[in-house]
Amino acid sequence: MAWTLALRCLAIACLSASPALAETPRWVTVSSRCFVSVDVDFAPGAFSGLGREVSGEFQANPRNLSDGVSGQLTVRVASLSTGLDGRDKEMMKALAAERYPTMAFVIQAVSVSFPSVSEHSDVLLTIQGRLTIAGVDRVKRFSGRVRWKDHRLWVRGETRFKMTDFGIKPPTYLLLSVKDEVGVGFDLLLDPKDGSLQAPPPRPAPVSPTRPPEPGPDLP
Helix, strand or coil: CHHHHHHHHHHHHHHHHCHHHCCCCEEEECHHHCEEEEEECCCCCCEEEEECCEEEEEECCCCCHHHCCEEEEEEEHHHCECCCHHHHHHHHHHCCCCCCCEEEEEEEEEEECCCCCCCCCCEEEEEEEEEEECCEEEEEEEEEEEEEECCEEEEEEEEEEEHHHHCCCCCEECCEECCCEEEEEEEEEEEECCCCCCCCCCCCCCCCCCCCCCCCCCCC
16 A cells, blocks of 8 residues: 555656746746837838837747647837838838737737757747737738747747738828838747756767668679
């Protein structure tokens, strides 16, 4: 009876220590190192805007992204700037910034090119989620990439869509309308929320196939 109880306790202890059952690491944005970008086509020439008031929290296991990735990113609309006050004013009006002060993206699913994150090369991502702009939700996909950088995760991504998908009328500037399709991207540096994590071990180098030895001369 005592041996049975001891074995049960040992089994429970092993399961509790199993990495597969551990809580997925949580990550938060580094406020000074994150931004969202908007690229707009305009008849006289394209222009871009950056938003730096970005916040987010995510769950991901850098040793095995296949465990699942979740989280949400939020940007304050008023932080978007193209460098020209008149142009920014039209953009805030088009985005109804006073009524909808934030934009958000909630991850639904992520597919990866390789399960573990590396320091020396990117893991390619396809990120699907719900994007909310001006109070309208749409499912969108971002092409992204992630790598390990100074004990942090460096994540970038981009997509293109039409402003009218979100009920936004393309704004005008200098009496000319900008094109409906825009590019949206993000560049995030993520800190582990619950303490530093070690980088995953380097990926094994591919092994080149070896040729069989040449047959030797026949012996007399």
